[in-house]
Amino acid sequence: MKIDITKLVKLNEIAKEGSKTIARNLSIMLGIGVEMRISKIDFITTRDFPKEMDDGICVYLTFTGLPSGNLLVYFPHEGAKKVARLLLQGIESDSNRGFSEIEISAIKEIGNILTSSFIDGWANLLKTEIDISTPNLINASEIESILREMDEYAFVFSSHIYAKKEDIKCQIYVFPYINGMIEVLEKL
Amino acid sequence: MVKVLIVDDSEFMRKLLRKILEGHFTVVGEAENGVEAVQKFMELKPDVVTMDIIMPIKNGISATAEIKKVNPQAKVVMCTSVGQEEKMKQAIKAGADGYITKPYQAPKVIEAIQEVLRR
Numbered sequence: 396m397k398i399d400i401t402k403l404v405k406l407n408e409i410a411k412e413g414s415k416t417i418a419r420n421l422s423i424m425l426g427i428g429v430e431m432r433i434s435k436i437d438f439i440t441t442r443d444f445p446k447e448m449d450d451g452i453c454v455y456l457t458f459t460g461l462p463s464g465n466l467l468v469y470f471p472h473e474g475a476k477k478v479a480r481l482l483l484q485g486i487e488s489d490s491n492r493g494f495s496e497i498e499i500s501a502i503k504e505i506g507n508i509l510t511s512s513f514i515d516g517w518a519n520l521l522k523t524e525i526d527i528s529t530p531n532l533i534n535a536s537e538i539e540s541i542l543r544e545m546d547e548y549a550f551v552f553s554s555h556i557y558a559k560k561e562d563i564k565c566q567i568y569v570f571p572y573i574n575g576m577i578e579v580l581e582k583l
Numbered sequence: 584m585v586k587v588l589i590v591d592d593s594e595f596m597r598k599l600l601r602k603i604l605e606g607h608f609t610v611v612g613e614a615e616n617g618v619e620a621v622q623k624f625m626e627l628k629p630d631v632v633t634m635d636i637i638m639p640i641k642n643g644i645s646a647t648a649e650i651k652k653v654n655p656q657a658k659v660v661m662c663t664s665v666g667q668e669e670k671m672k673q674a675i676k677a678g679a680d681g682y683i684t685k686p687y688q689a690p691k692v693i694e695a696i697q698e699v700l701r702r
């Protein structure tokens with residue numbers, strides 16, 4: 396297959412739009428300024444995916460349609476705690492270092508809201524329907540087993556989001572399956 | 584006061600919405616999936632249902648269609664994430680009367696529900 400560079404440029408623009416929407420939505424939910432730091436598309440071998448995400452939690456979702464794939468929203472542990480605290484302001488008081496059930500619910504939902512705007516950007520552009528699963532919370536250490544289930548090679552859309560005031564970092568990784576992605580590129 | 588039933592599979596989102604609505608409306612109950620939503624709708628007879636779309640067991644679109652079958656006058660406001668245009672088209676087909684977008688912004692949520700009630 397030959398990939399048309401203009402289509403990759405377009406795909407990159409869509410991803411960037413999606414990342415900006417993610418930052419905007421996170422800013423509304425947390426009530427503080429949030430900026431998009433990085434938005435890029437890589438082609439990787441899945442076993443080389445960065446392993447720096449060990450202390451933290453991750454919202455894991457799958458999406459099916461055109462394209463289908465996997466999606467991860469990663470927060471370092473401290474950041475996740477801060478996010479939960481900001482989200483639950485006026486709803487529920489803070490617990491200890493671990494995560495309470497309502498905190499888990501809040502983090503899952505933030506993963507859900509952030510990623511659906513990204514995925515729906517594709518669906519609207521391609522005029523297809525992409526269904527997103529309900530979110531699951533996993534430990535960052537479980538990411539490897541998810542990656543192992545995937546194809547050897549993968550496209551990955553990465554967005555790095557940063558809330559300066561609270562020093563909260565969040566990384567979003569979207570892994571569409573290659574076959575679907577090729578079809579998407581043809582449709583663009 | 585206007586009675587509202589909150590439907591969402593996320594406990595956090597239910598609590599958040601409850602906090603936004605209280606003071607403006609009476610929250611009569613919560614449901615965490617589409618099956619529970621239909622049951623509680625019949626039991627509690629709310630004036631408005633706020634309906635999440637993506638939920639386990641039964642999604643919000645099917646639940647809306649069922650509620651409308653039980654009572655065509657029922658008012659259902661869909662809770663969608665920004666940009667879910669395809670899903671919204673299906674929801675309108677199922678009979679949804681309005682929508683609110685996640686992340687919630689309190690004034691917009693109140694306004695959307697009042698708008699649906701005016702109709």
Ligand SMILES: [Mg+2]
Pocket residue numbers: 591592593635636637638
């Ligand atoms: Mg939901």
